[in-house]
Amino acid sequence: GAVVSQHPSWVICKSGTSVKIECRSLDFQATTMFWYRQFPKQSLMLMATSNEGSKATYEQGVEKDKFLINHASLTLSTLTVTSAHPEDSSFYICSALTLEGGPNTQYFGPGTRLTVL
Amino acid sequence: DQQVKQNSPSLSVQEGRISILNCDYTNSMFDYFLWYKKYPAEGPTFLISISSIKDKNEDGRFTVFLNKSAKHLSLHIVPSQPGDSAVYFCAADTTDKLIFGTGTRLQVFP
Numbered sequence: 001g002a003v004v005s006q007h008p009s010w011v012i013c014k015s016g017t018s019v020k021i022e023c024r025s026l027d028f029q030a031t032t033m034f035w036y037r038q039f040p041k042q043s044l045m046l047m048a049t050s051n052e053g054s055k056a057t058y059e060q061g062v063e064k065d066k067f068l069i070n071h072a073s074l075t076l077s078t079l080t081v082t083s084a085h086p087e088d089s090s091f092y093i094c095s096a097l098t099l100e101g102g103p104n105t106q107y108f109g110p111g112t113r114l115t116v117l
Numbered sequence: 118d119q120q121v122k123q124n125s126p127s128l129s130v131q132e133g134r135i136s137i138l139n140c141d142y143t144n145s146m147f148d149y150f151l152w153y154k155k156y157p158a159e160g161p162t163f164l165i166s167i168s169s170i171k172d173k174n175e176d177g178r179f180t181v182f183l184n185k186s187a188k189h190l191s192l193h194i195v196p197s198q199p200g201d202s203a204v205y206f207c208a209a210d211t212t213d214k215l216i217f218g219t220g221t222r223l224q225v226f227p
Contacts (some may be wrong), residue, residue, distance in 0.1 A: 004160070034214065041126075043219040044161070044206065093160050106215060108153075108160035 002028045004096050006109035013084055014117055021079045021112045023094030029074035030096035034106065035067075038091045050077045084116045120144055121209050123218035130225050136194040138221045140207035145188065149210035152181060152192045154203045155220070161206060165192070197225045 003026040013019050023033055031052050036044040048069050049057045056069035066088075068080040077096075081088055091113050095106040122141045130136045140150075148169035153161035167174040167181045167190065174181050180193045194201055204222045208215040 006160075041220075044217045046214055046216075049214060091158070095160070105163070108162070110160045111158065113158060 002026075002096070002098055002107040004094065004107045004109040006092075006094055006112050008112060009110060010113040010115075012115045012117065015085050016083055018080055018082045019084055019114060021081075021092055021094075021114075023077045023079070023096070023109050025075045025096040025098075025107070028096070028098050030077075030098060031074060032097040033071060033077040034095045034097070035069060035077075035079050036093045036095070038093060038111075044093060047079075081114065084114070086116045089114055089116045119219070120147075121207060121216050121218040123205075123207060123221045125221050126219070127222040127224070130197045130223065132199055132225055132227050133196045136192075136197045136201065136223055136225065138192040138194075138205050138207075138223065140190045140192075140218050142188050142190075142209050144209070145185075147209040147211065150181070150183065150190055151208045151210060151215070152179075153206045153208060153217075154201075155206060156203050164205075166210075194223075197223075199225050199227065201225050 007022045033050045035047045050071040052071045058064045071077040093111040095108045151166040152164040155161040165179045183190045204220045206220045207218045
């Protein structure tokens with residue numbers, strides 16, 4: 001099956017710093033990638049939809065200036081959490097869309113645990 | 118407004134028995150549903166899906182049932198195994214995104 005990787009798998013940073021998370025589709029091209037966050041014991045919440053070569057579409061309530069998304073190529077999307085604060089501590093998961101295997105098949109990355117001190 | 122709901126946050130089942138995980142949705146326009154399994158600190162993995170033109174889809178130990186009139190779907194796992202212990206999310210597939218339920222933590226004990 002299709003493989004999606006994320007880097008780093010976990011990161012600890014100080015409040016006020018910025019953190020970049022990479023999402024890569026390893027063996028397929030993904031014109032669309034999605035970024036989710038999950039708080040403990042809660043559902044995955046879609047943050048934004050990232051399309052290669054265009055601006056990301058953010059869900060209501062997600063600050064686009066805080067969560068910068070760049071989808072520079074068909075295999076790479078990045079999420080930068082700018083001026084991170086403790087409340088941004090969460091599990092961030094990306095997924096990549098492929099038309100193979102059925103409609104709207106998303107393959108998920110392993111996630112990145114962000115802890116902001 | 119939670120469009121996809123999993124009202125049971127947790128479920129405990131003995132090994133070998135059947136696990137039934139339930140999911141309700143509010144939008145009758147949803148026509149494709151998926152179940153994902155998630156271990157702690159990992160991304161979700163796809164399990165099984167169902168289109169609204171069907172009322173049942175089976176894959177090995179996993180069967181998903183869809184009741185469109187009740188806007189309800191369920192995932193049956195039989196026989197349950199300890200390795201099935203995880204959080205299970207149902208999701209509705211809209212035209213541009215997945216809408217996830219809140220998840221049910223399944224624990225299968227020996």
